[in-house]
Amino acid sequence: MNAVKAIGFDLDGTLFDHRGSATAAVDEFLLLLGIAPSDEARQLWFTVEEAEFERWRAGLIGFQEQRRNRLRRILPALGISAPEHPAELDRMFEGYLIAYRNAWTAFPDSTSVLSSLRLRGFRVGILTNGSQEQQLDKLSAIGLLELVDVVCTSKLIGFQKPDRRAFETLAGRLGVEPADCIFVGDNAEHDVAGARLAGMQAALVDR
Known part of the structure; x- marks a missing residue:
């Protein structure tokens, strides 16, 4: 050897x-959307995050697109309509990113x-x-x-x-x-x- x-x-x-930082950020993001944080909402977020990140890792989509796809899948499951325009999705995701950075x-x-x-x-x-x-x-x-x-x-x-x-x-x-x-x-x-x-x-x- x-x-x-x-x-x-x-x-x-x-x-x-990452998990601790992201959990704090998800809770803050949910509150911004008017949704009470819950174990179910957090699990939904992390399940979709992992799936879309793996699609990016496999080269199937771009990095920004995996973020947009997360909102496209998560928001309707929470009873919220997802914005149609990519720029609107990016602006919305920035709210999560700010909370995530603050929790690093x-x-x-x-x-x-x-x-x-x-x-x-x-x-x-x-x-x-x-x-x-x-x-x-x-x-x-x-x-x-x-x-x-x-x-x-x-x-x-x-x-x-x-x-x-x-x-x-x-x-x-x-x-x-x-x-x-x-x-x-x-x-x-x-x-x-x-x-x-x-x-x-x-x-x-x-x-």
């Missing part, structure tokens, strides 16, 4: 508390883990399926951007997890071979299986 020289991390659900938070141990790894001499990188602008904004807002050496987003590098080329790109930008890297993530298929396919060691985080 090769000596570990670098540690790669997924972002959402691993270092960044890292998991309590994220800062200490990254700081400790850097102090011990490991190279540290992020590999995340998402848009470059939003993921960098997240890392900056939650105070983690300065604690990593490399940030690879699927939008920037052209490959999405679990494609082995995404992990190979991360290793290359960290200046190590894949076999010299451990990847840590919260998704068994996208993070662990993808990393191992590229020749990395991998660890699954269950938050």
Whole structure:
């Protein structure tokens, strides 16, 4: 087994508390729509979010379109007519995004883990399926951007997890071979299986 020289991390659900941040944002967004937050409404949001994000990840729709589709599916289920014009959907979704950004938070141990790894001499990188602008904004807002050496987003590098080329790109930008890297993530298929396919060691985080 090769000596570990670098540690790669997924972002959402691993270092960044997406579910907690999004739950707070969904509740605020529902109130803006005049709807009382409920477990059923939250579950609807996250079910549709996952489905539409996976359609974007598979290259079937654009990033902005997956956001619009979420509203097209969610609003009627809540008894609200969805706007027909894409620009109106974008303006409405911005209300959710503002609440989401205001709720962004890292998991309590994220800062200490990254700081400790850097102090011990490991190279540290992020590999995340998402848009470059939003993921960098997240890392900056939650105070983690300065604690990593490399940030690879699927939008920037052209490959999405679990494609082995995404992990190979991360290793290359960290200046190590894949076999010299451990990847840590919260998704068994996208993070662990993808990393191992590229020749990395991998660890699954269950938050």
